[in-house]
Amino acid sequence: MAVTPTTATPAKTQDIGALGKAQLASSYDTFLKLLTTQIQNQDPLSPLDSNQFTQQLVQMTGVQQQLYSNDLLKQLVSNTGTGMAQAVSVIGREVTADSAKATLSGGRANWSYNLGRDAASVKIEVLDSNGRTVAVSAPTNLKAGDQAFTWNGSDLTGLKRQDGGEYSLRITPTDASGATITSKVFQRGVVTGVEQSAGQSILSIGGTRVPWTAVTSVRQPA
Template sequence: MVDAVTTSTAASRTATGSATLASNFETFLTLLTTQLRNQDPLSPLDSNEFTAQLTQMAGVEQQLLTNDLLTSLLAAQSAGGLDNASNYIGKEVTAAWSATSLEDGKATWTYELGATASEVKLQVLNGSGTVVWEGSAPETGIGLHDFTWNGQMTGGDTAEDGGVYTLRVSATNANGGKIDSQTLIRGRVTGVEMYDGAPYLVIGDSILPLSTVISLNEIREQADNDDAENPPVPTEEAAA
């Protein structure tokens, strides 16, 4: 598994590297001055070796300046992340994300099947990873399908609103072979937020990382009078 590197983690790593370089730089200066102070007057430090050490010192100093510049660039990128994410507001997106909250007694996901399946099993898990409901999917054909859970758990209890749940899907063909499937969140983006230096989108009852978006579409709404099947009836004033 490859972990995503956010601006916050990158800045943290850069800061750690800078601290290490700074410590090594101070140690290098201490060793160099001690060496010069205690050198044998009859056998002084070779000029070529001294020049090489100065070059190394200059390289460390340059690396410190580079790290400071990288930190500034990461800070600027993090500050602009919210502005960039705001461009998604009002657009219809599809994200490879499986977590959403239960609100008004329902939680909605989209599951995608890579081929028509003989059997599709759905499982709803709570925040602790425990399966609270499982059953057969309503649709088994290839493509995208919506699924809404009403909060009724397998034991007969009803889940409370506000809890975060995830959907897990598994599909097999007639021979028992596995079919590719995934859980998605679809909907209109209504807001953006920042967590740990990374932008998140608000879609319905879900808050998901911007990096999980796999499809983006602009919503075009017709004006009230822009109806080809039911054009507006002209008034007498307009007819005159």
């Protein structure tokens, strides 16, 4: 009878930085209570030397700032050592990302979408950042599977939108009976760059910024 090996779960290590901040906060509160008590009960004819308390306050503030600096450094190391390194590794590769957003670049915005089954009709809407419909299209390829859609930047009035704007795609596929067909919009393309924004790794795909966490697959480009 085969025995499944068990793996011991390592004990959770204590965060030294968090412990240091907790101890400092406790000491700081105690120091302020002692200071207040001493000031209230000091001899008016022989007041306490305020310079000593000022120096101690400065020292404790310095330690507090150092602890917070350590937290920032830890976050930076985490970003550059794990998520950022993983994101950089996909530069030059083709990725699929769960995102309906695209940036208009070079007068074009590109999306991919998937139809769960053959459709009788598909309505495609390009939405601006406020959710307003700026363009509508009806593709002729109604077969099930992955499809691609490119918007030329012209809105409903015929005006060409400026590059740099972010837009999203909404599709409404229906069958012959008018029932809605399952569909999904996503981004697919070669990663050309990676950046850090608010502690998050952002990929650049054809001018569109996509969070690293939205990536669902990675492969070598054909």
